[in-house]
Amino acid sequence: MNELSSVALSRKQMAWRAAQDIEDGFYVNLGIGMPTLCSGYVPDGRHVTYQSENGILGVGPSPAVDQEDFDLINASKAPVTLLPGASFVVQADSFAMIRGGHIDLAILGAFQIAPNGDLANWSTGDDGVPAVGGAMDLVAGAKAVRCLTTHVTKSGAPKLVASCAYPLTGLGVVSRIYTDLAVVDVSDGKFILRELVEGLSTDEISAMTDAPLLIAPDLKPLIAPAL
Amino acid sequence: MTKPVMTASHAVADIPDGASIMIGGFGGAGAPVELVHALLDQGARHLTVINNNAGTGQVGLAALIRDRRVDKIICSYPRTSDSRVFTEAYMSGKVELELVPQGTLIERIRAGGAGIPGFFTPTSVGTPLAKGKQTQTIDGRDCVLETWLKADYALVKADRADPFGNLTYRLSARNFGPNMCMAAACTIVQVRTVVDAGAINPEHVVTPGVYVDRICEIPDPKQEEELVRAQVVYP
Numbered sequence: 001m002n003e004l005s006s007v008a009l010s011r012k013q014m015a016w017r018a019a020q021d022i023e024d025g026f027y028v029n030l031g032i033g034m035p036t037l038c039s040g041y042v043p044d045g046r047h048v049t050y051q052s053e054n055g056i057l058g059v060g061p062s063p064a065v066d067q068e069d070f071d072l073i074n075a076s077k078a079p080v081t082l083l084p085g086a087s088f089v090v091q092a093d094s095f096a097m098i099r100g101g102h103i104d105l106a107i108l109g110a111f112q113i114a115p116n117g118d119l120a121n122w123s124t125g126d127d128g129v130p131a132v133g134g135a136m137d138l139v140a141g142a143k144a145v146r147c148l149t150t151h152v153t154k155s156g157a158p159k160l161v162a163s164c165a166y167p168l169t170g171l172g173v174v175s176r177i178y179t180d181l182a183v184v185d186v187s188d189g190k191f192i193l194r195e196l197v198e199g200l201s202t203d204e205i206s207a208m209t210d211a212p213l214l215i216a217p218d219l220k221p222l223i224a225p226a227l
Numbered sequence: 228m229t230k231p232v233m234t235a236s237h238a239v240a241d242i243p244d245g246a247s248i249m250i251g252g253f254g255g256a257g258a259p260v261e262l263v264h265a266l267l268d269q270g271a272r273h274l275t276v277i278n279n280n281a282g283t284g285q286v287g288l289a290a291l292i293r294d295r296r297v298d299k300i301i302c303s304y305p306r307t308s309d310s311r312v313f314t315e316a317y318m319s320g321k322v323e324l325e326l327v328p329q330g331t332l333i334e335r336i337r338a339g340g341a342g343i344p345g346f347f348t349p350t351s352v353g354t355p356l357a358k359g360k361q362t363q364t365i366d367g368r369d370c371v372l373e374t375w376l377k378a379d380y381a382l383v384k385a386d387r388a389d390p391f392g393n394l395t396y397r398l399s400a401r402n403f404g405p406n407m408c409m410a411a412a413c414t415i416v417q418v419r420t421v422v423d424a425g426a427i428n429p430e431h432v433v434t435p436g437v438y439v440d441r442i443c444e445i446p447d448p449k450q451e452e453e454l455v456r457a458q459v460v461y462p
Contacts, residue, residue: 052399054254054256054399054402055253055401055402070256070450070452071256071397071398071399071400071450072399073253073254073255073452077254077255077452088396088398090401090402090404090405090406090433091333091402092334092336092337092406094333095333095334098330099348099350123355128314128317128318129306129310129313129314129317129324130324130326131304131305131306132303132328132329132356133303133304133328134330135328136350136351136356137328137329137330137331140350140351140352167354167355168353168355169354170352170353170354171352171353
């Protein structure tokens with residue numbers, strides 16, 4: 001994997017790439033972990049409103065340590081701040097916002113994604129205590145669901161697979177995947193390679209993808225700034 | 228109608244063995260630490276607890292579970308940075324878990340408070356959490372039937388109450404409280420301060436007093452996350 005690590009994007013660069021597609025005016029829910037980094041890389045001039053499913057619309061950046069207030073936390077239970085125009089909602093209304101189709105985009109982590117858009121991201125089936133949180137509601141209700149994940153697991157197993165073996169979070173929900181190596185669209189039951197890091201061939205990325213990977217005719221290089 | 232203001236121990240005194248109890252909070256925000264500790268001191272056993280999580284550290288809900296007072300937990304996310312107490316109890320079969328997606332959990336609670344016995348939702352369709360549930364296709368969308376959730380008691384942390392039980396909340400500690408207040412036969416609320424009638428602007432009331440049965444004034448409430456970070460063990 002040494003060769004790969006020289007071409008692969010860092011976590012921040014992956015978040016940067018996903019953030020470039022967050023449109024001006026969007027209401028966005030960012031999943032626990034790497035997706036929360038995206039809010040730092042949205043291009044200047046775009047106004048994006050972040051929702052946290054524990055009941056905040058208008059989440060701002062992390063506070064300084066001496067300003068932390070554990071009554072003001074995000075869905076990852078980390079202290080946050082509020083931006084001008086923020087609001088608090090009761091829990092049922094927070095999920096009405098999600099299931100009711102009022103959130104434009106959810107960016108979530110993934111264990112496995114299939115070409116039909118199926119997503120598994122809450123359980124590997126055998127890890128003791130199961131925990132789901134709001135993942136199933138988010139994929140059922142957000143207008144678009146995109147995933148931010150490494151292309152393969154730490155042990156090298158593909159995360160883009162013909163069919164998810166892990167318990168599903170939702171059926172046919174994912175439309176785009178940002179990995180450390182590629183941008184892949186999920187459309188009409190197919191994976192379509194849109195962008196690929198320089199230094200990796202289409203044969204090599206296909207070998208790391210456990211399902212057919214169509215190559216877009218206008219395949220572009222996946223380039224992120226040093227972060 | 229004014230609502231009785233009482234001590235935490237008086238407020239929870241009649242909770243019997245086998246009761247179902249909604250406990251407010253998302254993580255430490257909104258966790259009614261003093262009421263849960265009063266319940267721990269009181270001794271009721273074989274409880275069913277409805278909470279988003281399953282306790283952290285050695286205080287509050289985690290302490291209830293540690294002392295084998297809880298038979299069943301209905302929640303969405305029983306894993307936290309320090310949920311060893313629940314993990315141990317669950318893995319050794321000492322506590323039953325009903326795992327519910329967070330949005331379905333709160334809608335079941337809302338339905339319980341709103342008198343809606345069941346509802347169809349697309350959440351969880353095709354997943355293991357839909358197993359055994361009735362399904363129906365509505366406007367082309369597959370849905371599962373979920374039923375309301377009610378409880379004998381709710382323990383909720385708010386910020387201010389007036390004598391009529393009208394409540395305001397603090398920041399994101401609002402979360403599950405207002406919906407749980409509606410869904411329990413007896414709602415017990417701990418507040419930082421009880422203010423005079425009329426001191427809460429009607430436009431700012433989040434929970435109207437009709438949903439509140441008992442009020443406890445806890446002027447300097449503990450924040451659960453801060454107790455966990457200080458590694459406090461209760462009692």
